[in-house]
Amino acid sequence: PRPFAYRNRTLHCDGADISALAEDHGTPLYVYSAEQISARFQLFEEAFKGQPHTICYAVKANSSLAILRLLALQGAGFDIVSGGELERVRKAHKAALTKVVFSGVGKQVWEIDAALKANILLFNVESEAELYLLAARAEALRIRARFALRVNPDVFADTHPYISTGLSEHKFGIDINQARAIYRKAGKSKWLDAAGVSVHIGSQIRKVDPFAAATARVTALISDLKKDGHNIRYIDAGGGLGIDYGTTAFNPAQQVQKYAAALSKGLAAESSHLIIEPGRFIVAQAGALLTRVLFVKKNGSKTFVITDAGMNDLIRPSLYHAHHEILPIKQPRTAAPSITADIVGPVCESGDFFARDRVLAAVKPGDLVLILDAGAYGMSLTSNYNSRPRPAEVLIDEATVKLIRRRETMRDLLAPEVL
Ligand code: LLP
Numbered sequence: 090p091r092p093f094a095y096r097n098r099t100l101h102c103d104g105a106d107i108s109a110l111a112e113d114h115g116t117p118l119y120v121y122s123a124e125q126i127s128a129r130f131q132l133f134e135e136a137f138k139g140q141p142h143t144i145c146y147a148v149k150a151n152s153s154l155a156i157l158r159l160l161a162l163q164g165a166g167f168d169i170v171s172g173g174e175l176e177r178v179r180k181a182h183k184a185a186l187t188k189v190v191f192s193g194v195g196k197q198v199w200e201i202d203a204a205l206k207a208n209i210l211l212f213n214v215e216s217e218a219e220l221y222l223l224a225a226r227a228e229a230l231r232i233r234a235r236f237a238l239r240v241n242p243d244v245f246a247d248t249h250p251y252i253s254t255g256l257s258e259h260k261f262g263i264d265i266n267q268a269r270a271i272y273r274k275a276g277k278s279k280w281l282d283a284a285g286v287s288v289h290i291g292s293q294i295r296k297v298d299p300f301a302a303a304t305a306r307v308t309a310l311i312s313d314l315k316k317d318g319h320n321i322r323y324i325d326a327g328g329g330l331g332i333d334y335g336t337t338a339f340n341p342a343q344q345v346q347k348y349a350a351a352l353s354k355g356l357a358a359e360s361s362h363l364i365i366e367p368g369r370f371i372v373a374q375a376g377a378l379l380t381r382v383l384f385v386k387k388n389g390s391k392t393f394v395i396t397d398a399g400m401n402d403l404i405r406p407s408l409y410h411a412h413h414e415i416l417p418i419k420q421p422r423t424a425a426p427s428i429t430a431d432i433v434g435p436v437c438e439s440g441d442f443f444a445r446d447r448v449l450a451a452v453k454p455g456d457l458v459l460i461l462d463a464g465a466y467g468m469s470l471t472s473n474y475n476s477r478p479r480p481a482e483v484l485i486d487e488a489t490v491k492l493i494r495r496r497e498t499m500r501d502l503l504a505p506e507v508l
Pocket of ligand 1: 147150168192193252289291292293327328329330366367368369370405409465466
C-alpha cells in the first residue's frame with residue numbers, strides 16, 4: 090500500500106495527519122514513511138535470499154543520516170560516490186563501513202585514503218588511471234585494496250539521456266573489451282586485489298531485459314578472468330530499477346521479482362557474491378514534498394499556482410521534465426471544480442515548475458499540496474539557490490513523527506562566508 094493516503098478526507102502518511110505536520114514543522118517539508126522504506130528494502134532481501142548477496146543502498150538517492158541508519162539496522166550495505174557519503178555512513182552506522190562499495194569517475198586521493206582506512210568492501214574503479222592511483226595509495230598506506238572494474242557493457246537502457254550510463258558514449262566505466270588486459274596488469278601489484286567486476290547501466294529503468302543483458306556480459310568476462318587466474322568473488326550489478334511516477338497500478342513486489350529473475354538469467358551458473366545498488370526503488374515512493382500555496386494568478390490564458398517550494402527544493406521536474414503527482418491535502422468532493430494550471434515555485438527561472446498544464450482540484454492561497462514520489466533525488470539534490478534555506482525533513486516511524494533534519498536558518502545560510 091502507498092504510505093500517502095486520504096483518511097477522513099485528509100492526507101495521512103501512515104498514521105500521521107499531514108496538515109498537522111505543516112502546523113508543527115512549517116513548509117516546504119519533506120515527509121518520509123519509515124515503514125515503506127523498510128518494506129521496499131525487504132522486497133530485495135526476499136527476492137535474492139536464495140543466493141549470497143549484499144544490498145548496497147545508493148546513498149545519493151537520499152543521504153539523510155536517519156534513513157541510512159534505518160537501512161543499516163536491517164543489514165544494508167551502501168554504495169557511495171564521495172568522501173562525504175563515506176562520512177555519512179560512518180556517522181549513521183559505523184559497522185556498515187565494511188559493506189560499502191565506492192563508485193564514481195573522479196575519486197580523489199583524500200577520498201581513496203579515507204575509504205582504504207575504513208576498510209570498505211570494494212572500490213568500483215572507473216578508469217585505468219584511477220586503478221594505478223588506487224595501487225599507489227594502497228601501497229603508501231600498506232592496506233591492500235579490493236577492487237572491481239566498473240565495465241561499460243555498451244547496453245542501451247531506455248531512460249532519460251541524463252541518467253543513462255551504460256553506452257560507450259557515456260563517461261562511465263571501462264570499455265568491457267579492454268577490461269581483461271587491465272585486470273592482467275593489475276594482477277602484477279600485490280596492493281591490488283581483483284575481487285570483483287561491476288556494472289551500472291543507468292537509472293529509472295522500467296524494463297528488466299537490459300539488466301539481464303548487462304549481467305550476461307559481465308558473467309562472460311568473469312569466466313575469462315577466472316581462467317586468467319584472478320580470484321573474482323563479487324559481481325556488482327549496480328542500481329537503476331525504476332518506479333512508476335504516474336497513477337497506473339504498479340506492483341513493486343512483482344517488479345523486484347522480475348528484476349531478480351533478469352539478474353539470475355544473466356548470471357547463469359556464475360556463483361559470485363551478488364551486490365546490487367538500488368536507490369530510487371527503496372526511497373522514492375516513501376517520500377513526498379509538502380508545500381503551501383502562496384498565490385494563484387493568471388497570465389493571459391494560463392493559470393499559475395505558486396507554492397512556497399521551488400526548484401531548489403525539488404529539481405527533478407526542471408531537470409528531467411519528470412512527472413510527479415500532486416495532491417491537495419484536503420480530499421476534494423467528487424463535484425469539486427477543477428483547474429488546469431502550472432504549479433510553480435518562487436525561484437526566478439521559468440524552469441522553476443513542478444507540473445505544467447496539470448488538472449487539479451481548485452486550490453486557493455493557504456492550501457497545502459503534496460508532491461508525491463519525492464523521496465529519491467529530492468532532498469539530496471536541493472540547493473540554496475535564490476538564498477533559500479533548505480527544507481526540514483520528518484520521518485514517520487510507527488505513527489511517531491521524528492524531525493530528522495531541522496529547517497535551515499539564516500545563520501546556516503550565511504555561516505561559511507567571509508566578509
Ligand atoms: N549505482 C550507481 C553507480 C549510480 O550511479 C546510481 C545512480 C545508482 C547506483 C542508483 O540508481 P537508482 O537505483 O537510484 O536508479 N538524479 C536522477 C537520478 C540519477 C542517478 C545517478 N546514479 C533522478 O532524479 O532521476
